[in-house]
Amino acid sequence: MLKIFNTLTKKKEKFDFLFTEQINIYVCGVTVYDLCHIGHARTFIMFDIIIRYLKNLGYKTYYVRNITDIDDKIIYKSKQKKESISFFSKRMIKLMNEDFLCLNLLRPNKEPRVTECISDIIFIIKILLKKNHAYISDNGDILFSICRYKNYGSLSHKINNCCFYENKNINNLSSIYTKDFVLWKRSIDPNEPFWPSPWGSGRPGWHIECSAIINKFFKGKVNIHGGGVDLLFPHHENELAQLKSFKNDFIVQFWMHSGMVIINNNKMSKSLSNTISIRYLLKKYDSEVIRYYFLSTHYRHPLYFLEKNLCLSKNILEKIYMSLLNCITNFHVKTNYKIKLRNIFRNKFYDAMNDDFNTPKACLILQKLSRYINKIKKNNIYLANILATDLVKLGNILGLLNYIPKDFLFKNKNISFSQINIIEILVKLRNSYRINKQWNLADIARKKLLTLGVIVEDNLNNSTYRFIN
Numbered sequence: 001m002l003k004i005f006n007t008l009t010k011k012k013e014k015f016d017f018l019f020t021e022q023i024n025i026y027v028c029g030v031t032v033y034d035l036c037h038i039g040h041a042r043t044f045i046m047f048d049i050i051i052r053y054l055k056n057l058g059y060k061t062y063y064v065r066n067i068t069d070i071d072d073k074i075i076y077k078s079k080q081k082k083e084s085i086s087f088f089s090k091r092m093i094k095l096m097n098e099d100f101l102c103l104n105l106l107r108p109n110k111e112p113r114v115t116e117c118i119s120d121i122i123f124i125i126k127i128l129l130k131k132n133h134a135y136i137s138d139n140g141d142i143l144f145s146i147c148r149y150k151n152y153g154s155l156s157h158k159i160n161n162c163c164f165y166e167n168k169n170i171n172n173l174s175s176i177y178t179k180d181f182v183l184w185k186r187s188i189d190p191n192e193p194f195w196p197s198p199w200g201s202g203r204p205g206w207h208i209e210c211s212a213i214i215n216k217f218f219k220g221k222v223n224i225h226g227g228g229v230d231l232l233f234p235h236h237e238n239e240l241a242q243l244k245s246f247k248n249d250f251i252v253q254f255w256m257h258s259g260m261v262i263i264n265n266n267k268m269s270k271s272l273s274n275t276i277s278i279r280y281l282l283k284k285y286d287s288e289v290i291r292y293y294f295l296s297t298h299y300r301h302p303l304y305f306l307e308k309n310l311c312l313s314k315n316i317l318e319k320i321y322m323s324l325l326n327c328i329t330n331f332h333v334k335t336n337y338k339i340k341l342r343n344i345f346r347n348k349f350y351d352a353m354n355d356d357f358n359t360p361k362a363c364l365i366l367q368k369l370s371r372y373i374n375k376i377k378k379n380n381i382y383l384a385n386i387l388a389t390d391l392v393k394l395g396n397i398l399g400l401l402n403y404i405p406k407d408f409l410f411k412n413k414n415i416s417f418s419q420i421n422i423i424e425i426l427v428k429l430r431n432s433y434r435i436n437k438q439w440n441l442a443d444i445a446r447k448k449l450l451t452l453g454v455i456v457e458d459n460l461n462n463s464t465y466r467f468i469n
Contacts, residue, residue, distance in 0.1 A: 002015040002353075023223045043227065102278075153237065318408075327373065373391065419452065
């Protein structure tokens, strides 16, 4: 049984849904004022895996991820670039899509832009005003009244020090809580984007965007609402307050948050100018290496970014692919051959994933299965083919092992197929020399492989090789 940690309750809860039920998933998307960074990559890769896993279990999913294409930062950046706001945001969306395609992220079922949902935003603001959960401030902005929502703080578990007024007419309050947030920003500069509304021209505040889009596509219920932990407060707290004030029976069943990326003991943030873009990493590492690196830390934990650990992930992934060399990875087995052995690996993998998507543990299972294939493929290629097929299928659930092994191992190494054959012959010869205790010849073969940029790694039963980084 799958269990997921729910931020709202601070405990793991059973994901107890019928397979006939559609699983509604909403993840807060990107504000497109700059290139996407590795914090985005970590969050969206994790939810990509969650969706892949749910589909593997047999669930139907409906995934919505928004794009914020109007915002103060977007306006500021477009002016800096001397581009129109529309052209700038479209250009940044194009770059975002290129990055996400390179990361092999599944496309959402819907990816609405905020500027496409203005009428939906205005609709919710109307209701919030009518219910006295919002008010028009002196400067013409419309604000949400935190004091009118008595459960404020229930998601982030931050204490709301605001006193709760009983006066039903919010406009008659003698003072307004300073943490009230903007739903609709009155237009001041005619050169900035604005839309007509019953309260005058303006544009939406940030928090109302997601609430309106969620209501547009999911109506009364979201099964999983996700995002980075940096969005927990105030963004998601404000989202929940708006949704419950708009429709008291609105349900978000699981709130999920991925941990911070930490660089040099500071959280990664554009405000601290310590971000690393996705495309910077993609120039140096394959997308599967980046994915494997992120999966090596549990999604809820902070990720302390060190580039040397990316190199470690690259080496591990190369070893896994190496075990698949010369194996058939789409092997069809008519009988339940060695079913007990196969189930040991598969059950451990699913147990890890069912425990709040414990990808570090799942990755270790892939490594153990890989090592077992290496151990047996010399003497039992039939079983090795079966287990290699299982390894690829389990890897695919995590968005890994999509390459033909040779394509991954020799990608960008300028090595011809004849050289590959020479390398494999030398490795086999060296194994033979070791078995026959011809240590001098084995050492000559090792040195020859080293000149070809190949390091041989020995174990009790076999030798594997990898390329020098």
